[in-house]
Amino acid sequence: MELFEKxxxxxxxxxxxxxxxxxxxxxxxxxxxxxxxxxxxxPLLLVPIAFGMLIANFPGGQMGVVKIDESLxxxxxxxxxxxxxxxxxxxxxxGFLPPxxxxxxxxxTDFGPMLRNxxxxxxxxxAQIGIFTVLISAVAFGFSLKEAASLGIIGGADGPTAIYTxxxxxxxxxGPIAIAAYSYMALVxxxxxxxxxxxxxxxxLLINMKEQDRLYPAKRPIKNLQTLKIIFPIAVGTIVxxxxxxxxxxxxxxxxxxxxxxxxxxxxxxxxxxxDTILNAATIFLGLAVGAxxxxxxxxxxxxxxxxxxxxxxxxxxxxxxxxxxxxxxLFAKKKINPLIGATGLSAVPMASRVANEIALKHDPNNHxxxxxxxSNISGVIGSAVxxxxxxxxxx
Amino acid sequence: xxxxxxxxxxxxxxxxxxxVVLSLVVLTGNLLIRMVxxxxxxxxxxxxxxxxxxxxxxxxxVEIVTHGTGRITKIERKN
Numbered sequence: 001m002e003l004f005e006k007x008x009x010x011x012x013x014x015x016x017x018x019x020x021x022x023x024x025x026x027x028x029x030x031x032x033x034x035x036x037x038x039x040x041x042x043p044l045l046l047v048p049i050a051f052g053m054l055i056a057n058f059p060g061g062q063m064g065v066v067k068i069d070e071s072l073x074x075x076x077x078x079x080x081x082x083x084x085x086x087x088x089x090x091x092x093x094x095g096f097l098p099p100x101x102x103x104x105x106x107x108x109t110d111f112g113p114m115l116r117n118x119x120x121x122x123x124x125x126x127a128q129i130g131i132f133t134v135l136i137s138a139v140a141f142g143f144s145l146k147e148a149a150s151l152g153i154i155g156g157a158d159g160p161t162a163i164y165t166x167x168x169x170x171x172x173x174x175g176p177i178a179i180a181a182y183s184y185m186a187l188v189x190x191x192x193x194x195x196x197x198x199x200x201x202x203x204x205l206l207i208n209m210k211e212q213d214r215l216y217p218a219k220r221p222i223k224n225l226q227t228l229k230i231i232f233p234i235a236v237g238t239i240v241x242x243x244x245x246x247x248x249x250x251x252x253x254x255x256x257x258x259x260x261x262x263x264x265x266x267x268x269x270x271x272x273x274x275x276d277t278i279l280n281a282a283t284i285f286l287g288l289a290v291g292a293x294x295x296x297x298x299x300x301x302x303x304x305x306x307x308x309x310x311x312x313x314x315x316x317x318x319x320x321x322x323x324x325x326x327x328x329x330x331l332f333a334k335k336k337i338n339p340l341i342g343a344t345g346l347s348a349v350p351m352a353s354r355v356a357n358e359i360a361l362k363h364d365p366n367n368h369x370x371x372x373x374x375x376s377n378i379s380g381v382i383g384s385a386v387x388x389x390x391x392x393x394x395x396x
Numbered sequence: 397x398x399x400x401x402x403x404x405x406x407x408x409x410x411x412x413x414x415x416v417v418l419s420l421v422v423l424t425g426n427l428l429i430r431m432v433x434x435x436x437x438x439x440x441x442x443x444x445x446x447x448x449x450x451x452x453x454x455x456x457x458v459e460i461v462t463h464g465t466g467r468i469t470k471i472e473r474k475n
Contacts, residue, residue: 118425125411125418132407139403148403220429223436228428235424243417264467272464379418386417390410 015059021296022057028299029054029291032179041186045159045287049178052291056084064295067172084292087285093171097286098164099249104279105160105381106257107271109349111232112225113374116218120341120372124379126325127345128387130155130318134310135391141306146170149391151307154181155314156384157188158347163290164250165388168396175294176304180311188348191312192355195319200339204327205363207338209372216335226262233258240386247389251382318346322376337372344373347380 008014016022032050035041056064062082070089078086091097114121131152138148146169153165154177162181166174184191196205222228237255241248257274260267322345326337340356353373360367451471458466 115425115429118422118429121418121422121425122415125414128414129411132403132410135406136400136403139399145399145402145406149406220426220433222429223433227436228432231428231432232425235428236421239420239424240417243420244413265465268465379421382421383414383418386414387410390413391406394406394409 012058012060019059019296021300022059025057025294025296025299026054029057035183035186042182044283045182046186048284048287049182049291049294052084052288053175053294054291056292056295063292065289065293066295084289088289088292091285092163092167092174092289095164095167095249097282097289098160098167099253100278100282101160101286102250102385103253103257103274104282105349106233106254106259107261107275107279109254109258109261109378109381110374111229111258111378113371114378115222115225115228115232117372117375120337120375121379121382122329123322123325123342123345123376124381124383125345126342127318127322127376127380128156128383129321130314130316130346131384131387131391133317134314137313138306138310141310143303143306144170146395147173147303149395150177151310152314153177153384153388153391154184154307154311155318156347156380156387157181157185157315157318157352158381158384159185160286161250161347161384161388163286165391168392172298173303173307174290175299176307177311178290179294180308184311184315185348185351188351189355191315192319192343192352193359195316196323196340196343196359199320199323202363204330204339205360206367207336208364208367209338209341209369210367212335212337229262230259233262236382240382240389244386244389244393246393247385250385250388254381254385315346319343322346338367338369340369341372341376344377345380345383347377347384349377349381350374352380353377 029050032046032053036043036046036050052063055061063084065085065088066081068077068081068085068089070093072080074086074090077089133152134155135145135148135152138151139145143151150162150166150170150173153162156162159178159181163174163178166177170177233255237248237252240251240255257271260270260274263271322342323339324342325345326339326342330336330339338360340360344352344356346352353370356373357368357370360369454471455468458468
């Protein structure tokens with residue numbers, strides 16, 4: 001009998017009976033796994049996050065992230081609180097992994113479309129409006145400034161930037177903010193068409209970018225794009241470091257990753273490592289550790305619901321902000337721009353551009369605007385990282 | 397109330413900073429284009445659509461054969 005009692009106590013069943021909310025967290029983890037695996041919603045991140053959440057919620061496994069005395073050494077954390085807390089406090093809480101992911105993103109990014117259409121980069125700035133408007137609304141709803149800033153940054157539509165800002169400003173909200181950020185990024189094919197339908201006319205969507213280029217050709221065609229693409233990340237990295245140093249961990253590594261890509265064969269091994277091994281390893285640890293912060297105690301509360309709603313609003317306002325900035329530009333410019341270019345001013349590269357291209361093709365099968373959309377889309381990555389830098393330097 | 401006014405300040409400062417930084421990115425990009433074009437004054441301008449197709453095919457072939465590590469430095473016509 002004693003043996004059976006010991007066996008029963010060995011399992012997690014007793015804890016689950018005592019705290020049934022654990023069961024709800026496990027069900028949410030299953031649902032997120034379903035979305036990642038079956039529905040293909042950002043599977044590279046949603047699957048590790050959901051699995052991290054699943055294993056974190058089984059009591060006794062020591063896989064859930066807990067609040068601990070941060071003066072402990074990493075060895076003590078691993079020994080007393082398990083390996084997931086070791087990963088969280090060494091790689092996430094220190095802010096190490098998001099910049100490493102930016103390194104990989106930089107190594108996969110092509111600044112060519114942006115360099116060919118530099119004026120479109122401005123719409124990447126306009127589309128950051130959602131971050132700051134939701135910050136104000138969240139403060140009005142009772143969030144502290146740091147929490148509101150972490151919530152608002154979801155509107156930047158950039159997972160690593162949202163995670164980095166939250167780690168710096170409101171680490172206790174990391175789980176729900178990461179989930180909201182990545183869920184809405186996965187829902188870009190639903191959210192962009194919805195906002196576009198509500199804010200643009202058919203006539204505006206029919207603006208053909210190639211036709212506009214033919215009518216008003218570029219004044220300065222690029223003679224040596226390859227050289228330009230090598231100098232560009234160095235120059236941008238330097239400018240951003242000068243003006244917003246707090247965003248350098250993100251922008252600096254983004255530009256470094258891009259530089260080793262553009263140099264070519266002589267740094268080919270670095271490019272391969274950054275875009276493949278390092279990026280993939282960082283994604284696994286980031287996803288699992290973020291998922292492990294979502295224990296029943298940390299996740300099941302009103303704040304989480306407000307974050308989910310606020311994140312959606314931030315996303316929608318950012319898209320609308322980009323669209324309206326194009327509309328204002330078109331009032332004064334001869335060379336018109338399709339408002340879909342503004343809709344891609346939030347990050348979510350390259351999905352936002354692909355969705356914009358599909359909408360344009362639906363209205364006019366000859367209107368291929370992917371390259372143009374990529375210009376504002378990539379500048380949106382820089383814009384959201386700069387916005388994050390401003391928030392961190394003002395509030396931390 | 398105090399927090400709200402800080403939030404409004406952040407809206408102004410944040411949006412202005414993002415616009416300034418991206419304006420500088422655009423400005424720098426344009427300056428770099430001028431500089432690189434000046435240094436490549438002797439090289440031929442943009443190629444025709446036919447050439448673009450051929451260059452794309454050659455680039456893709458090199459990319460596949462070298463597994464992304466190779467780079468084309470010069471393409472010459474034989475005749």
